[in-house]
Amino acid sequence: MFKYILKRLLLMIPTFIGATLLVFLILALVPGGPFERAVFQIQAAQMSSGEGGGGGSSVEGSSQLSPEVLDQLQRQYGLDKPLMVRYLIWLGLYPRETKSKKVAYDKPFRENLEYFKTGKRSRTYELQRWVRVRKEGGKDIVEVSGVGTDFKVDKGEFSRFPELPFADNIPKWFPNEEWKVKEVVDVYEVKDTSANVTKSIQVGKDFEVSFFVKSTETPTIQEDGKPEGYNKVTWVRVTPDNGGLKTEEGVVTSRISRNGDKVSTHLMQSDGSIKKVKYERDKQMYDYIETWKPASSWQKTVTEQLANPTQTAFSGIFTGDFGTSYVYDQPVLTLIGERLHISLFFGLIGFILSYMICIPLGIFKAIKHGSKFDFISSAIVFMGYATPGYAFGALMLVLFGGGSFLDIFPLGGFHSPTEVWEQMSWWEKVLDQLHHTFLPVLSYMVSAFATLTLLMKNSLMENLGQDYIRTAYAKGLPEKKIIFSHAVRNSLIPIATGIGGLIGVFFAGSLLIEKVFNIDGIALLGFQAVVSVDYPIFLGFLVFSIIILVLGNLISDICYMLIDPRIKLD
């Protein structure tokens, strides 16, 4: 038995990886993910603040997010790494960059180690230390100071730490292994001697290309006799070239127009004709430049070198790090933990009640097969099967939720609002909870009811026709004993196999009911995460639901074994 369970648990790992990888792929390939959403929000903010100088057309400038901002965003969403690496990082099998900084040599910075609250007003303090990168004999060395607090703490356990002095006053620096210098970034100043334009560009290991605007003109161009708001932009492209940099210039004259929902880009070709192309949000204006001409008027000088000390750690699903929600800005595990008990509460009650009612009902129906009771209860059970649980819930709300008819039950929620809930006595809390629980649990049960009852009935009927029952009757056993200790036990086997599936239904599949009753459970959290492209939460939810489903299957099989000693699974 133990061996069997162990084997099953090990088999879960490839299944788990397969399922999560599949979802990971889908999320990565579907456009409109969190990265695009963030880009769009920044663009929208620029538009509304008038930045990026649109002039006549409101979309103008929206596609002019600077490459640096895009690069930073990509890093933030981890898109600067290949898909498989991102997946491994998420699992916790590949080191994640936990802290990363770009600093000049011999310029210390403060590293936050821990937050704590203390004092009368419970102010937030930080435990910090200084970190600096030094060059010694051509090698980069990271050194740290001792640990101190950001402000003086008088009382409590943290008072043993001194206030961290200024970096100049640090008496002793210690070499540190946690920080590693990942790369060294050269900061170039690119300067156009003729136009007096200066731009600073950071060239690191991964540097491929950088674009910036040299000049913008608004020429008057006639299209269909109407003067149109075109922008003639001179772009500069900087690419690495034999350890140095290469600068090129290109010109694009364009206008973005909006006609209802249709946004299009008008491009002026070199011969003066206008080409209209579909507007693409993630296409930058410089992507339309056809010819880049080498521009030698640019001076390229290295002004400074920045080191990039980085801390990495294995931190992912396997180490219990589910990431941080983009929307709530809280750890996913906390968010799910806050809601898990709500889903479990409804699921568990519905689950237990279903079994407690369906099994006796099924037995009774089997014994009374063909009677009026059997016929009527079957009809009712079928009707229950034909009603989706959440739709039934909606109907109950209409009838008893105080809209048009009776006002018996609350409209939803896990319990009364917190302000009211806090004021209640223990007994009132119990009543309030029951009051809020009744309708959702009823909805949970409606659909599972039919399957379970009929399964129990049919299974018992089949067993009652078997020879061993005939034998039991023949040898004169009382009917009660025959039915309950012989037939029922055997007919529970198919019910037991259903337990696992139902666990999944009750714990992970209750989104619609949670939505109708406004219950803040994990399924609703997952749904909201999908709608607001908050993928860390969705992936966290996925992990939980997969684990619940897989464990459910395992529980089925174990129940199977416990009820039927003939079955040996290993």
Next chain:
Amino acid sequence: MSNSKNITSTNKYQSESILQKRVRNFKKIKRAYYSLLAIGIAYFLSFFAPLLVNNKALVVKYDGSYYFPAMGDLLGEGFVSHYDADYFGQDEVFGEKRYGEPHFRELKKQYKSENKGNWVLMPIYSYSPVENLLGELEGNPPTAPDSKHILGTDNRGRDVFARVIYGFQISISFALIVTFLSYILGILIGGTLGYYGNKVDLYGLRFIEIFSLLPFLFIIIILSSFIKPSFFTLILLLVLLRGWIGITYYVRGEFFREKARDYTAAAIAMGASTPSVMFKHILPNALTSVITFAPFALISNIGTLIALDFLGFGLRPPTPSWGELISQGVAEDISYWWLIVTPLFMIFITLTTITFIGEGVRQAFDPREYSKLQ
């Protein structure tokens, strides 16, 4: 050919085929049989809904000629020529100039008052499911049921009765196609796994297991946010992401069992090709037990469509849909009871009927007489 046909029909001593026996069994189960008749007739009639529930006139007589605007909805746009309002002499509706499509209900009143021998024959229920009635409603939508709109209007001022009637046809058609395609895919995959067994089966099963773990409602929502699925893409998504899985398991099991039978060995020995063995010999035998849960698959597919519509990720608006009405009912004020009760009633009647059919089919295919000693 005609000769052999003659023999079968006249020879009353020939034993009935298994299928005939099953049909006879099915007909004996009255609840199921009448359910099948009822839903069959309702579905057939639903194709003529444009002639029964529509805001376009069945017949317009104007200046001595006859026009049939509603036929255009039934047969498709190309079959009936389209005329604008001014063609029929309708200039103003509710004090505003009318462009495009005539307002036939007002046209009817107009012709009556003019009394020039022109007339309009409207369908029995003269509202369309997508017609916005904001201009003529008294009070703000959603309005409660009254004599004009027997089941009220929804939050965009569309007639609820018309919407649930059209919703019936869409739901059933949708679920039928999804079920059919799921069966084809499930049979192909399940048959392959069951027939070849061994490694194919082992890896195939792992793959299916992985697939069945995905929260498919969420995946559809993620995908539909950028595909913006039409009727048929939504069908494909449902089939590919979930529909085939259950059927595959069943067909696989059946193929396993049937492959070990003697007739399969005989067919292989006689040199039948693999596809022929799989689909000509094994499939008919494997199919019977799978067929019995087609009605239940239909129910679950209707349920999925309603759920997706309810969440707002189903068929594109303004497609008439039951789930969308329920979501309106829940989202707005719960006091708009007709927005919940009406679609729920339709769902309930439809699904109960199909459940009865399903239970009947199951009994007819598996007429186990339960014996119990007394």
